[in-house]
Amino acid sequence: MNLTLRFLTVLMLSMLASSFSTAQDYDLVITNGRVMDPETQFDAVANVGIKGNKIIIITDKAIKGHEEIDAKGLVVAPGFIDTHFHWTRPIGYKLALRDGVTTAMDLEAGVYGPRVSDWYQMHDNNSQVNYGTGSGHEFARTKVMQNLPDEDLLDASWSVVKGRSSGTAWFEKVANLDEGNRMLTIIDEGLRQGALGVASTVGYMPGATAREMYEIQRVGANYGRPTAVHLRYTPGTVTTEANGAQEILTNAIALNSPAIINHYNNPGWELVQELLVKLRAQGHNVWGEIYPYAAGQTTINAAFIKPETWVEKLGNKYENTMQDPLTGDFYTMETYQEVLAKAPATQVVLYKMDPKAIPDWCRLPGVTFASDAMMLPGGWDEEPVWETPYEDIPNTHPRLAGTHGTCLRIAREEGIPLMQILAASSYNQAKYLGKTGLEAMKVRGRMQQGMIADITILDPKTVKDNATYTKGTLPTTGIPFVIVNGTIVVKDSKVLKGVNPGQPIRFPIEDKGRFEPLSIENWKNDYLVGDEFLQGGLDHGHVH
Structure with a gap:
């Protein structure tokens, strides 16, 4: 095959591949959304095609899928x-x-x-x-x-x-x-x-x-x-x-x-x-x-909110900094000591910044x-x-x-x-x-071809928190769709029951651990300098 014919063949195959990539049906298609990718700074209206758990294409060409989300006016984000x-x-x-x-x-x-x-x-x-x-x-x-x-x-x-x-x-x-x-x-x-x-x-x-x-x-x-x-x-x-x-x-x-x-x-x-x-x-x-x-x-029972620290050293008062999230009441020194004695793991809200x-x-x-x-x-x-x-x-x-x-x-x-x-x-x-080296994170957090299709679709004009200190369990609004591993889990702002596409984020299991027990002797062998030891080492049988 001469060079010209070979070039034409490669060109035709490339065009066919390109045509196939835009014409094929995807499992899920997100159309007309403002796609934003923080790594590349890509920010444009585009269509996203997903097969299985991966983003296959991001394009300005029309694409079709078995399931479609019209994201017009919305942001399509990692x-x-x-x-x-x-x-x-x-x-x-x-x-x-x-x-x-x-x-x-x-x-x-x-x-x-x-x-x-x-x-x-x-x-x-x-x-x-x-x-x-x-x-x-x-x-x-x-x-x-x-x-x-x-x-x-x-x-x-x-x-x-x-x-x-x-x-x-x-x-x-x-x-x-x-x-x-x-x-x-x-x-x-x-x-x-x-x-x-x-x-x-x-x-x-x-x-x-x-x-x-x-x-x-x-x-x-x-x-x-x-x-x-x-x-x-x-x-x-x-x-x-x-x-x-x-x-x-x-x-x-x-x-x-x-x-x-x-x-x-x-x-x-x-x-x-x-x-x-x-x-x-x-x-x-x-x-x-x-x-x-x-x-x-x-x-x-957190050590940093004991009276000797929170009140005496840092100058705070329980009456305006420590709150019971269930009742909304603020603690006094007396109620703090009472609850600490009876239920030391009780949760409190602690006001600490401007x-x-x-x-x-x-x-x-x-x-x-x-x-x-x-x-x-x-x-x-x-x-x-x-x-x-x-x-x-x-x-x-x-x-x-x-x-x-x-x-x-x-x-x-x-x-x-x-x-x-x-x-x-x-x-x-x-x-x-x-x-x-965490492989699962190398393919997430990005809106790019080949990445895992974990996607959050939001309305930048209306998205807002609704949770308050008075009622902290009211959900955010303005995020109508959330996709996990290519599967819609939040649809029209409703979490779909029984849809469990979550995957483990984990390092591979190893055959044996890497820790070698510490001893005074091995510390001395590693850090002996002349006739003196570096300060701060393992001495007196304690870990310092």
């Missing part, structure tokens, strides 16, 4: 990725879907390391969104310090709320070398089973020393996975908050490992943001998250939005409650139902570019996690 979502159960996911979330992961608390595989199995073919979890520092500490039986921690319904009711040693006690090694072994087992990283709530555990936190991050570094941290001293002052971030970021640099600074929308956020931006510019895979609210939510800062948080380059959605105790993790009307769900912090709707509304009101909000809702998370 599905939102929430990396800090505690209510990893059906009704929690239902509220997340109304807020545009297609992937929900708990990277702050996580689960007890040895039950990571059980947690994923619990979700198999039973989840409306993609799901993932971390290997929990707090769970490991609770197990070791409270000497809890394995059968409790292996129960699929075990939660941080239950753990925090088990005593005080989990947060007060300083670990000795044996206890430290047992904790690290438990966390390592979770990573071996495919957990996305180490999940640490060190801010709740004053007994956890700087050495313990360093070794916790080292376990994650052995796998190249991030440690996500509720910082020490959070919430605190502009100095202590920043010091908490500096601890984690310094460890990450020394260990050459990824790190996530959880909800740094607290005093000192400006410095934390600058540290993150400058470190990323130097090639470090470190990032942080915010939620767009002036108040947080926690359990009443709301005027919220638009600035939404503008932060490289930030991620994450809800920190808290679970409800008392049977609300069970599937039968899925059909409960939104307004009848017991009250909780509005960030559960409204985080992304709030950011989208603020963007419209404050003139923040929509592409910035979409990046912070989807692409940034996928980019950072993809850099850790």
Whole structure:
């Protein structure tokens, strides 16, 4: 075949392929929508063709599908990725879907390391969104310090709320070398089973020393996975908050490992943001998250809201900062002490920031939005409650139902570019996690051909949050369609019951763990300098 004939043949085949790609029927077609992709900055009216779970084509040509969504006047965006979502159960996911979330992961608390595989199995073919979890520092500490039986921690319904009711040693006690090694072994087992990283709530555990936190991050570094941290001293002052971030970021640099600074929308956020931006510019895979609210939510036995810290050091009053989400009443010193004694894991809303800062948080380059959605105790993790009307769900912090709707509304009101909000809702998370080697995130968070069809379709003119501190379970409106792995899960603003296309977001299971127990001797062998030891090592039989 001569060159001219070969060229014509190739040209004809190319034209046929192009014609086929625009004429074939797709499983699902989204027409006339404004397609926005934060990675490439693509922003144009186009049609999207989906086969199976993948985006096959994005084109200005007419295409047809077995099912069609007319998205005229709507934005077609990558599905939102929430990396800090505690209510990893059906009704929690239902509220997340109304807020545009297609992937929900708990990277702050996580689960007890040895039950990571059980947690994923619990979700198999039973989840409306993609799901993932971390290997929990707090769970490991609770197990070791409270000497809890394995059968409790292996129960699929075990939660941080239950753990925090088990005593005080989990947060007060300083670990000795044996206890430290047992904790690290438990966390390592979770990573071996495919957990996305180490999940640490060190801010709740004053007994956890700087050495313990360093070794916790080292376990994650052995796998190249991030440690996500509720910082020490959070919430605190502009100095202590920043010091908490500096601890984690310094460890990450020394260990050459990824790190996530959880909800740094607290005093000192400006410095934390600058540290993150400058470190990323130097090639470090470190990032942080915010939620767009002036108040947080926690359990009443949190160390940082004890009177000696919250009242005496930080100058707050329970009467105007600590609220019962169920009744709306604010605490007094007397009611705080009474509830703390009777029900130490009771959840409270804690007011801690000036709301005027919220638009600035939404503008932060490289930030991620994450809800920190808290679970409800008392049977609300069970599937039968899925059909409960939104307004009848017991009250909780509005960030559960409204985080992304709030950011989208603020963007419209404050003139923040929509592409910035979409990046912070989807692409940034996928980019950072993809850099850790997590394959599932390399193909999400993007509106591009060949990517997984996790898609959120929203009305930029009307999308808004409806959840309030008075009623925190009212869903976001203005997000009429949500697609997970190519399957419509929210249609005309209704979550479709029994549609469970969610897939695991997980690292492969490994044959054996990577943690080697610590000892005074191996530390000396590694860090002996002349006749002196580097300060801060494993001494006196404790993990410092």
